[in-house]
Amino acid sequence: MSDTWIILGATSSMARAFARKAAASGAAVLLAGRDQPDIAILAEDCRLRGARLAEALPFDARAPEGFAPLIDRLTREEGRLNAAVFVGSMPPQSAIDADPALIDGTVTDSFTGPARFLQLFAPLVEARAGGTVVGVGSVAGDRGRIGNYVYGSAKAGFHTYLSGLRNRLTRAGGHVVTVKPGFVDTSMTWGLPGMFLVASPEAVADDIWKAVTKRKNVIYTPFFWRFIMLIIRHIPEFIFKKMKI
Amino acid sequence: MTWNSTTYSGWGRALKAKGEIARPERQGALEACLSDGLLPACGMRRSYGDAALNDGGRLIDMTRLDRMLGFDPETGILEVEAGARIGDIAAAFAPRGWLPAVMPGTGLATVGGCIAQDVHGKNHHHIGSFCQHVVALRLRQAKGTVAVSPDKTPDLFRATAGGLGQTGIILSARIRLIPCKGDVMVVTERRIEDWDQHLALLDASTATYTVGWIDATATGAALGRGILEEGETGAGLVPKRVSTRRVPLDAPAFALSGPVVRAFNAAYYRRVPARGRTVVKPIADFFFPLDKIHDWNRLYGKRGFHQFQCVVPLAAAPALRQMLESVAASGLASPLAVLKRMGPGRAGFLSFPMEGYTLAVDFPNRDEARALIARLQAMTAAAGGRIYFAKDSLARGTDAAAMYPELADWRAQVAKADPGRRLATDMVRRLNLRSEA
Structure with a gap:
């Protein structure tokens, strides 16, 4: 079965590592994001690593009028169609506190933009009776905390959306993987204080790829975040509200 | 662009820098970083000393x-x-029948770092150094990007090859891959009983890839004993590479103390049967054996370690034997010690290789070890040899100048390439490489 992956937010380091995994498997990779010259470089990299086809395409989570052409491009590929969503933005909470208008962009990038794309994509999975959606959320979406609760709530919304989409696509033979990474060594976390147990993007991409082949529903990566978040989710609110973690 | 304020070190962890x-x-983000002017660049910081520190x-x-x-x-x-x-390039291309012409002992080294140190591999005696297979590269200098190649800009190329990043930021390179049979190595291992046999076998080896592990704790009649590994590429199926392990914390000092190392080395030596053996292994296991253990440098504890590596001319083999005697008598060596025959191939003014024998030994970062390394450096200089900038963290400026006769040519090119002296690193300052001491 020939696979095609569309990868949204392809300039992120996690997406790059995942695209390389898909390329090494011989899949076609359609790399979508804003920085076209940079994505063109990644496309050539994926071709050299074994991708059947690699193309750079424009995608901006805040410009939904660009989504339909991507769907058209996808339908021209035969075989199973898959999508992996790596978009999101995390302005410092202090910046949001100073300018609440930043909330709209954060929620669009991390939740509603990708959700609108996936609404258009879902019928392709149903029509071809197969295909996987990978949605990258965050452990920050498991509980709101003072440090990044706007980003966290956008990701929480995205988690819930993915859960519903899984419910829908399972009926058609499709699948949805919700990925909740902990701290990953990306440009988003570079130089941030308080980072620990930081995972490499390659290790995260390995976990995601395994989750896709084993049709896992919700994964934490690295795996131990499942236990960290289990504890954090179960701290009673009357204690949690006084904590700073 | 976010700047991460941190304390960092080279692979040996003995020297540190703050910045x-x-x-x-x-590529656009790189330009944003350089808006205030040129800065030195680093790769995976696999150089042991301060070559990548600022x-x-x-x-x-x-x-x-x-x-x-x-x-x-x-x-x-x-x-x-x-x-x-x-290592990534090798993993992607070996299954299709191609390998980088030269691969250093760790697959985690970047192409930029391999150029800046003009590294060599286990096939140096046949094929030369890394930069002899670089056909072109792009450098970011203060005024913009320049194209560099051995034929069109030979002087700038020779200053860049092994040039410690002082001619500009290496952006990209065109490197030659060589055909290989597949992503499998057929390796013949045999015991070597003593020093004379070690040199004789290295001299006589006709294999594509040759390296000798040396037991740097063996003394007396066993001085110079070790294992000769000769490898050829092959195709076929091998057991999958075992997953990588990580050294989770800094080891205590006794982990690599004299008795532990002697016992380990004796066992490692006897691992290969007396009659020798031929084994088939994944390509990475042969070329990058230590990459399987992430952060293995932590085995030396938080004080870190030093690697001494020198090359001496063929005729100076007796001097190298004397060095090994000093190492063995000191009881300070670690299990990681390597003897290799080098060919004459080198590409830059400051390239390490010369035709002769190269010895590399690791030592924990202790007073006695530093004093021993200073003696070994003096013996190297007296033998007409040189030390390797990729490994050094202890030499002084006068040592380097005597060992690298083309240093003046390099200085002249670097003065033109980086007149603002923006690219100087800790190593360049420690060794006074860019100006007379």
Whole structure:
């Protein structure tokens, strides 16, 4: 079965590592994001690593009028169609506190933009009776905390959306993987204080790829975040509200 | 661009630097980092000493600019960004019958780092150094990007090859891959009983890849004993590479104390049967044996370690034997010690290789070890040899000047390439490489 992956937010380091995994498997990779010259470089990299086809395409989570052409491009590929969503933005909470208008962009990038794309994509999975959606959320979406609760709530919304989409696509033979990474060594976390147990993007991409082949529903990566978040989710609110973690 | 304010070190962890590091993930972001002027760049910081340190200043980490830019199957020439790692290139291309012509002992080294140190591999005696297979590269200098190649800009190329990053930031390079049979190595291992046999076998080896592990704790009649490994590429199926392990914390000092190392070395020596053996292994296991253990440098504890590596001319083999005697008598050596025969191939003014024998030994970072390394450096200089900038963290400026006769040519080119002296690193300052002491 020939696979095609569309990868949204392809300039992120996690997406790059995942695209390389898909390329090494011989899949076609359609790399979508804003920085076209940079994505063109990644496309050539994926071709050299074994991708059947690699193309750079424009995608901006805040410009939904660009989504339909991507769907058209996808339908021209035969075989199973898959999508992996790596978009999101995390302005410092202090910046949001100073300018609440930043909330709209954060929620669009991390939740509603990708959700609108996936609404258009879902019928392709149903029509071809197969295909996987990978949605990258965050452990920050498991509980709101003072440090990044706007980003966290956008990701929480995205988690819930993915859960519903899984419910829908399972009926058609499709699948949805919700990925909740902990701290990953990306440009988003570079130089941030308080980072620990930081995972490499390659290790995260390995976990995601395994989750896709084993049709896992919700994964934490690295795996131990499942236990960290289990504890954090179960701290009673009357204690949690006084904590700073 | 976010600047990460941090304390960092080279692979040996003995020398440290404090400063800000940026790690651009796109070429546009790199330009943003350079808006205030040129800065020194680093790769995976696999150089042991301070070649990639800039204490009190800023540094650009190039490891995320790691993409393959093009490949021509007619010529085997691959263009990559400077942050691409040798092991990644080998993993991607070996199954299709290609390998980088020269691969250093760790696959985690970047192409940019391999150029800046003009590294060598286990096939140096046949094929020469890394930069002899670089057909072109792009350098970011203060005024913009320049193209460099051995035929069109020979002087700048020779200053860049092994040039410690002082001619500009290496952005990308076109490197030659060589055909291989597949991603499998057929390796013949045999015991070597003593020093004379060690040199004789290295001299007589006709294999494509040759390296000798040496037991640097053996003394007396057993001095110089070890294991000769000769490898050829092959095709076929081998057991999958075991997953990597990580050293989770700094080991206590006794982990590599004299008795432990002696016992380990004796067992390691006897691992190979007396009659020798031929084994088939994944390509990475042969070329990058230690990459399986992440952060193995932590085995030396938090004080870190030093590696001494020298090369001496063929005729100076007796001097090298004397050095090994000093090492063995000191009881300070670690299990990691390597003896190799080198060919004459080198590409730059400051390239390490010369025709002769090269010895590399690791030592924990202790007073006695530093004193021993100073003696070994003096013996190297007296033997007409030189030490390796990729490994050194202890030499002084006068040592380096005597060992590198083309230093003046290098200085002249570097003065033109980086007149603002923006690219100086801790190593360049420690060894007074850019100006007379």
